[in-house]
Amino acid sequence: MKKPNGIYVSPTQFAKFGQGRRAAKPLTRQIATRDRRPDFNALGAFLPNPDPVLKAQGKDIKIYRELRTEPQVGGNIRRRKGAVKALEWGIEKKNAKRRAVSLIEGVFHDLPLKRIISEMLDATLYGYQPMETLWEAAAGHLTPTAVIGKPPEWFHFDNENRLRFLTRESRREGELLPPYKFLLPRQEATYDNPYGFPDLSMVFWPTVFKKGGMTFWLDFSEKYGGAWAVGKLPRNTLEDEIEAFADRLTDMIQDAVAVIPDDTSVEIKEAGGKGASADIFERLLMFCRSEVNFALLGQNQASEASSTNASAKAGLEVTKDIRDDDKSIVEDTLNTLIQWIHHFNFGDGHTPLFHMWEQEEVDDVQAKRDSLLVTAGARFTNNYFRRAYGLEEDDLMTEKAPDAPGKGHEESDKGSDSGPEFSEGEEVFPDQDALDAALEELASEGMHDQAATIARPILDLIQDAKDYTEVMERLAGIYTEMDATALQETLRRAMFVSELWGHANGED
Template identity: 40%
Template sequence: MSKQGLYIGGEFVSFAEAKKAQPNIQQIASRGSVSGFSSLGSVLPNPDTVLKKMGKDIKAYKDIKCHPVVKGCLRRRKAAVKAKAWRIVQDQASEQVTEHINNIFKKLQINKITGGMFDATFFGYQPCEITWGHADGAWLPVNIQAMPVDWYFFDAQNQLRFKDKNAGQEGLLLDPRKYLVPTQDATYENPYGEPDAALVFWATAFLQGGLEFWVRFTEKYGSPWVIGKYGNNYDEAKQETLLNNLYAMVQDAVAVIPDNSQIQIIEAAGKSASADVYEKFLMYCRSEINIALLGQNQTTEAEANRASSTAGSEVTADIADGDCEMTAEQFQLLIDWIVDYNWGGPSPQFEYFEDSNGGIEQADRDAKLFSAGARFSNQYYAREYGFQEGDLLPPLEQVPTDPSFAEQTHTFRPVAQNFAEVTVPTLEQAAADPLNDMVNRLRRVVQSAKGFENIQDAVLAEFSEMDSTEMVKVMQLAMTLAELEGRAEVTDE
């Protein structure tokens, strides 16, 4: 039986061989096919190790989020993302679609939405429900609201489900394009993501407990002990009275006691080392939280110097870029849905960018580029430094002239001047007295030289008494004056 196939490039290829060249589009590894996997229906438990060991759900992370140290670190990271400048780039989309997307995003509360999405870094995932509405002939996102994470879970197919009271244990499978779900380092094995809360949970718990013990220790040993001695004839009633008097003395520094009683005040000496142990432990816990959430603890510790704080800020900037990338992916997904619902075709791109707005570093860079010969347009200065329309004047060569000048028969021409003649008197006037002689000698050397190539030898002969360092400065000045004088002569001709 002959094989069925085709001749391709003079070579016979059977259909069986051709099929082998096609990719396998079937998923082989899944939770339903792997040996030994069992799940409770559609519920995929959160594999977070901290939650599993405690036997708790993600609500436990909400409690530590309110701790001052944790809250401060999160606010710092969230502020870095909110402060990032963003824009809609046309890319391959049409101008009309790009304009529509720009108008839609201007009406959205981007700051609020970004802050809600950012919580995915702490909890691992953050469902954000989209409220769609039809306006101006298009389907638009009217509102995007971050919802409580403990209301949702993932199923065995990594699909997000809502704990609907009428859906039972299976939960309610959510409609596509109804939720934005930013996640931090989510995988097929763990769609819940990697929460930063797991990194700081125990440090925060120990910090809270250690602070409580430290307060007790301070109350016990922070103030001196007042000890009262009573005689043998004191019954329990008199002892109680003496104790109350001592308590009043500690509170108000005033007490009335019998004349045969003795009062002794003893300082809690030798307990400072124990107090240091509590303080070091609390500082360690706080440092662990800062490192986990900010990537460093230099900018939050009192003993950090400027160099270490600067290095710490750079590490934090890298983490902020990662947070921005997470939110940018969700905004881009939203744009794709809007375009697909309404117009179709390529979508414009959402991106964050550095808005220096006249930063010192960029100003220094632009100054160096200008010295090297680069020239920037007014549009560049307005975009990069935040100038408003009308703040910048056009370059001199572009300043429009009065049309009446064009009707005049006489053309204005500036009087040509020798640059050296104009510059040397200015230098002489600005220079100190010790430099006057050098300037005059340089002027004579430059004017008497027969050519540009002879100036160097003439200057060396004239200033032979100077050392090499000063000679270099003099030579630079001489060459500059000679070059400018040569340009002035060419302009005169």
């Protein structure tokens, strides 16, 4: 009898051996893929760009690049890139090794980061922007020496969303790229659309219509914007003479000079009643301008003359949100590069992070308040300055430890070149200063030596005595041996100086 390949986990439930492993297999692989869809028609390994504008035009990203020559589109692109390039940047250590941070900081300072960031931001315009990385082995490390943006139309994605390079040998499927070679910043890329979303697709038709409207507007202005010359000829004038006279009128419009027979006349009539028609073209152009601003900047208030100050400020906040999204694309891409550098030189582990931020302005109100508090005697810690003003840890000097209890001002100020400090408004006594100077002069004449001479018999007694009782018994006997003559003379002189100064400067 064959034994069951399993075990009863309950009186009514039997589980076969290995059933859990087989059940876990679907959890580790994708089920919903393109290859299993009935409506997916694969063109070999080539996945076409689903951009609707490119599909309708039957062209590639080159048509988007041509849009950048239009003044408004080009200006908005520069403004959008400039907002990101103006940010501060740095390498955060996190839990990475100090050697790794030092190496990566050196690499990033050697790279032309402004140009690299500008090329990475082309991903917001075209949806994706391949960046080829060149590596070099030097000083025991493998580091990137250049990061170069390549035209996006040279690449496409396969059915597995892998980037491929279209070569002469493989013009359709493309060549699969090696790892650690191409960075790929993308905007809103998904499984369904690995090409990302290009913002220039939103400005294509408004720009085309604006160019067409401008052409019609120029024709309209030329036709109805100037004066009309009306010539009058006799009724029986021949057709050839009429055409010749019309040519003269045309020349007159250009040169303002004409020679006509005396039996003809010319009237100049101003164009009128066409203002409403001209406004139609102007409104069309302004509408197209607004659409371009909304697509690239997210608002139309900060760039139109009719906007108010409040609406312009509100529009700038929207622009900051778009700037932060663009910044995250740059940060993610450069952090991928940092991971590659760390992998080649230090293996797997914690890596530092590339971070961009806006330099905050110092709050003048808070700074003035803190200045007044310091003047009044308040003391702030370095932690407060770091929190309040966004300073780094090494921007501030190490705080001096407070004086230990029991130490007087004289001991705490010992070694200070600046001398004692007085608070503002404290009264100064010149008499006391003079007296202190006199006492210091007297002390310099040997008061220390005089005191040592007086205490010498006591010190000798302590050294010769056997115990404390003997010291106390002999102490009264040596009092007469203590010579205090010099000390008495010094004190007498000090008292004389004090009394003399008091008589000279005392009040009646």
